[in-house]
Amino acid sequence: MKKLLLIGYRGYGDWLYAVPALPFLFKEYEVHIEMSFRGWEFFHDDPRFAGKTVFDVEDLYDQIRSGKPLNEMEIVYQRWDAVEKEVKPDKVVNLFRTLESKCLAERYQPEFKYSLEDRQKRFGKLDWYEPAFDACGIPFPDDLDTTGLYYKPESLNWAEGWKATHNGQFIIMIPVAGSGLQKSYPQMKELVYEILDKYENAVIYLVGGINNEQNWRHKRIYHVFGDMPYKQVVLMAKHANLVIGPETGLHVAAGMWGTPKIQLCNLSNVWQLNNKHKNDYSIQSQCECSPCHKMINSIFDCDKTVVHDFGMVSECTMMYDKELILENIETVYNKESITV
Structure with a gap:
């Protein structure tokens, strides 16, 4: 089976918007995931991934906010290059900033300075689940299964007990x-x-x-x-x-x-x-x-x-x-x- 490198430094909600795309990837590839610690919280015990690596992107952001003269994207690109050389994937899917820039205008985008009406036209018709499918090259399904986050049986049992x-x-x-x-x-x-x-x-x-x-x-x-x-x-x-x-x-x-x-x-x-x-x-x-x-x-x-x-x-x-x-x-x- 071919290898795929999935890169995602995402927030909790951002990952949940991407989870429905994962089963489509698992069908075609052995998936290695490169993630930040928030991704690790979700996927550390998921046996469907062939490999997992973690980059502390939050620490990088903290250093930049503290005033250290670091080039965020230069460091991130170096990290991606190193992981890709190690994994040797047949395909790379990078989810970095795909959600924000597709559904919301970030400060570096020209759309950030658009009029309110133009921004609403530009961004308001896109379902928040779509960008992950677009990045993966998967047609967006009409019938979407959103429940694909993996849980161990003992976790499911704990939740039933909490409810009780x-x-x-x-x-x-x-x-x-x-x-x-x-x-x-x-x-x-x-x-x-x-x-x-x-x-x-x-x-x-x-x-x-x-x-x-x-x-x-x-x-x-x-x-x-x-x-x-x-x-x-x-x-x-x-x-x-x-x-x-x-x-x-x-x-x-x-x-x-x-x-x-x-x-x-x-x-x-x-x-x-x-x-x-x-x-x-x-x-x-x-x-x-x-x-x-x-x-x-x-x-x-x-x-x-x-x-x-x-x-x-x-x-x-x-x-x-x-x-x-x-x-x-x-x-x-x-x-x-x-x-x-």
Whole structure:
């Protein structure tokens, strides 16, 4: 069988958008994967890969941010060349930045300075699952299987046991914040306590770091931080009743399993993020510039910022129809038919 080198330094959600393409590659090739540590979290125990190597790209970015005069792409190209010489593949598929540059305009792209209308035309019609298939040279299927992330039987059993500890409860997982300025919902704490007041059998799992953890104390609030492998968090999303929050990888995980979700969309439109997912109740920010289809890495990349209690945020993060969110939560609650 021919060898394929798959290169991907991607975030958690980015990898989940690429997972459906993997079975097509495994059918034709022995696949060696070159990845960062986030990829390693997902694939370290996956027996389908013929080989695995890891490059600490986050350390490289940290060094650059600290002011070290390093050329990112020169170092990355050198790494790719070394891995390719070692693996000797018949084919190379490189997923580096394929998602961002295809679905969002990065600062180095001319489209970053396009008008809002032109960016929406340019980027708004592409399904977020498509770029990985394009990079692999695989026709994008109409019927997409999103559940291809590998889990050991003991991991699946653990998740079933975790679900059993919450029998009769309305399990809600909330990614409090993501990796970018716009991946937040400043009114989330207020929403969480409204949910807890209305649904006496609701339990909330907060995923990711939050400001002032002590202020989120409640007997039905649980905190999931970095000490739990993200792959385990993805599996928890399979057994949750609902996922609510900003554009983060946890919503890709929920969509992967068909778990009901309310993704608060602002950078991208609801369709392109969720059209392959069942039980989707996502909504768009009502901000006039949403979706902007821009990669927001700092306040200088955002056209509309406002000051909130914990700092500067994108205005779009504060402009969701809260009543619609609450209505969608009630719809999911009634549909889940949870027996107390």
